[in-house]
Amino acid sequence: MQIYLPIAEVSVNAFLLLGLGGLVGILSGMFGVGGGFLMTPLLFMIGIPPAVAVATEANQIVASSFSGVLAHLKRKTVDLRMGVVLLIGGLIGAALGVQVFNILRGLGQVDLLVKLCYVLFLGVIGALMFIESLNAIRKSRAKGPAPKIVRRQRGWMDALPFKIKFRTSGLYISVIPPLVVGLFVGILAAIMGVGGGFIMVPAMIYLLGMPTKVVVGTSLFQIIFVTAFATMLHATTNYTVDMVLAVLLLVGGVVGAQIGTRIGVKMKAEQLRILLALMVLAVCGKLALDLLLEPSELFSIAQGGHG
Amino acid sequence: MTRLVALLAVFLLSIWPVTAEEIVADLSQDRISISTNFDGSEILIFGAIKRDQPQPVGTRMAVIITVTGPREDVTIRRKERRLGIWVNTDSVDVAGAPSFYAVASSIPLAQALSPEADDQWHISTARALRGPGMGTMSDDEPEFLDALIRVNTTAGLYGSAEGSVAVRDATLFSTTVALPSDLVEGSYATRIFLTRDGEVIDSFATSIYVQKIGMERWIYNLAHEQPVVYGLLSLFIAIAAGWSAAAVFRFVRF
Numbered sequence: 126m127q128i129y130l131p132i133a134e135v136s137v138n139a140f141l142l143l144g145l146g147g148l149v150g151i152l153s154g155m156f157g158v159g160g161g162f163l164m165t166p167l168l169f170m171i172g173i174p175p176a177v178a179v180a181t182e183a184n185q186i187v188a189s190s191f192s193g194v195l196a197h198l199k200r201k202t203v204d205l206r207m208g209v210v211l212l213i214g215g216l217i218g219a220a221l222g223v224q225v226f227n228i229l230r231g232l233g234q235v236d237l238l239v240k241l242c243y244v245l246f247l248g249v250i251g252a253l254m255f256i257e258s259l260n261a262i263r264k265s266r267a268k269g270p271a272p273k274i275v276r277r278q279r280g281w282m283d284a285l286p287f288k289i290k291f292r293t294s295g296l297y298i299s300v301i302p303p304l305v306v307g308l309f310v311g312i313l314a315a316i317m318g319v320g321g322g323f324i325m326v327p328a329m330i331y332l333l334g335m336p337t338k339v340v341v342g343t344s345l346f347q348i349i350f351v352t353a354f355a356t357m358l359h360a361t362t363n364y365t366v367d368m369v370l371a372v373l374l375l376v377g378g379v380v381g382a383q384i385g386t387r388i389g390v391k392m393k394a395e396q397l398r399i400l401l402a403l404m405v406l407a408v409c410g411k412l413a414l415d416l417l418l419e420p421s422e423l424f425s426i427a428q429g430g431h432g
Numbered sequence: 433m434t435r436l437v438a439l440l441a442v443f444l445l446s447i448w449p450v451t452a453e454e455i456v457a458d459l460s461q462d463r464i465s466i467s468t469n470f471d472g473s474e475i476l477i478f479g480a481i482k483r484d485q486p487q488p489v490g491t492r493m494a495v496i497i498t499v500t501g502p503r504e505d506v507t508i509r510r511k512e513r514r515l516g517i518w519v520n521t522d523s524v525d526v527a528g529a530p531s532f533y534a535v536a537s538s539i540p541l542a543q544a545l546s547p548e549a550d551d552q553w554h555i556s557t558a559r560a561l562r563g564p565g566m567g568t569m570s571d572d573e574p575e576f577l578d579a580l581i582r583v584n585t586t587a588g589l590y591g592s593a594e595g596s597v598a599v600r601d602a603t604l605f606s607t608t609v610a611l612p613s614d615l616v617e618g619s620y621a622t623r624i625f626l627t628r629d630g631e632v633i634d635s636f637a638t639s640i641y642v643q644k645i646g647m648e649r650w651i652y653n654l655a656h657e658q659p660v661v662y663g664l665l666s667l668f669i670a671i672a673a674g675w676s677a678a679a680v681f682r683f684v685r686f
Binding site for chain 2: 134187360369375376378418420428
């Protein structure tokens with residue numbers, strides 16, 4: 126069944142969209158990731174214009190994170206004060222990101238920027254995850270004692286001014302590092318159409334030293350507002366949010382996530398991580414090849430005769 | 433006297449072809465609505481050649497039909513390898529390139545149309561691009577012009593179908609033009625030409641209107657006219673849809 130998307134102005138198979146939503150939903154349920162970093166490149170590949178894919182994906186992330194945030198708020202696993210600080214950084218970052226996005230769109234370089242960001246982040250994160258889970262599997266096979274996690278010394282961070290007490294996290298640190306983390310994630314949300322959880326969660330644990338139990342809830346809290354803000358910016362400056370596309374992806378995604386969560390429980394954590402790492406590297410490789418190999422058509426046509 | 437008759441004969445001969453044959457044509461539909469299930473459309477263009485007297489013998493007749501989509505400004509960009517990756521470098525802006533162009537003819541276009549007539553009427557794809565609506569495309573960028581035609585032909589937006597106009601008894605003609613699913617809204621100018629030995633004898637023009645309707649129209653208008661309301665509505669609908677899909681799933685599961 127073909128469906129015409131009013132904003133993307135292309136006709137796509139509705140079941141393909143539901144299926145993609147479902148597939149990414151299953152993966153995000155299994156691995157506990159947002160899935161934006163997989164969905165946006167997949168949307169490029171089925172012919173959705175990159176600008177529409179990025180803006181619509183931001184909209185979808187808001188919705189798919191919504192029930193998660195509510196659950197975490199109920200369990201009181203959200204550090205609201207930390208969330209607000211991250212959010213302030215995130216909003217500034219998203220505003221900057223959309224500006225950069227629009228300038229590069231005018232120059233015809235937005236596809237390049239988005240794809241380069243993807244190759245870079247997916248490559249680094251996929252490789253790190255792959256190495257880490259390989260090591261974990263090797264260690265569990267050797268049955269040796271679990272290595273002590275060495276936490277980084279945060280000497281330079283203690284020297285920064287504007288310290289605030291974050292009671293839920295049990296931290297007394299400067300607001301500057303969380304602001305910077307938030308800012309960075311906000312830029313990524315606007316440019317890549319991702320929630321940024323895959324950057325923020327490690328940063329919160331290793332850089333800010335937050336306890337693991339509040340990390341997911343707090344990052345979801347930040348993500349939902351930042352992506353909502355990015356959605357509004359894209360909708361008002363580029364008119365690229367496609368409501369129909371978002372709803373189709375979402376319905377597939379929510380159902381997929383429920384299935385994925387049940388599969389995830391039955392699998393071992395190391396196996397899951399290695400699978401996720403391989404998948405991330407595969408998407409990264411595909412995008413990298415597009416940039417490195419000579420395209421069959423060197424010319425491209427964009428609407429709007431500027432720049 | 434004989435000179436007068438001869439003059440009259442020459443005069444009549446020169447104007448006869450213009451008035452003796454006339455195109456009468458119609459479309460299967462002159463309005464195309466883009467609704468949710470729109471997946472491209474085919475329009476049938478048909479008609480007849482009306483004659484006051486038997487058709488001239490010894491000349492080659494042809495029917496050419498063109499459909500031109502709304503003109504829009506586009507930027508054509510060329511990729512080059514920079515630091516190992518392929519990036520957009522040069523670009524050319526084109527004002528008023530047709531978003532869609534189809535030309536169908538009863539015999540190969542080169543035989544149906546003389547270059548002079550093509551210059552005058554802008555019929556072949558390359559000529560139509562340089563038509564009066566075309567702005568800054570200059571002759572020093574032929575590579576970009578070729579690319580525009582090539583990319584749009586691959587995308588199914590430009591195309592010439594030689595021999596696709598069926599002519600019966602040198603009088604009735606018909607053809608179908610396929611419109612792709614990614615149509616630009618607006619008026620699609622449809623022209624029909626009757627040529628003899630490459631010269632245009634008569635032409636006929638009409639329009640097809642392409643418009644989004646129903647929900648598609650409403651969503652598109654809202655997004656462009658009230659983007660803030662649209663953005664908030666998108667967020668609300670997406671949250672509501674995600675919420676209810678999860679609720680339904682929980683209900684089914686347990």
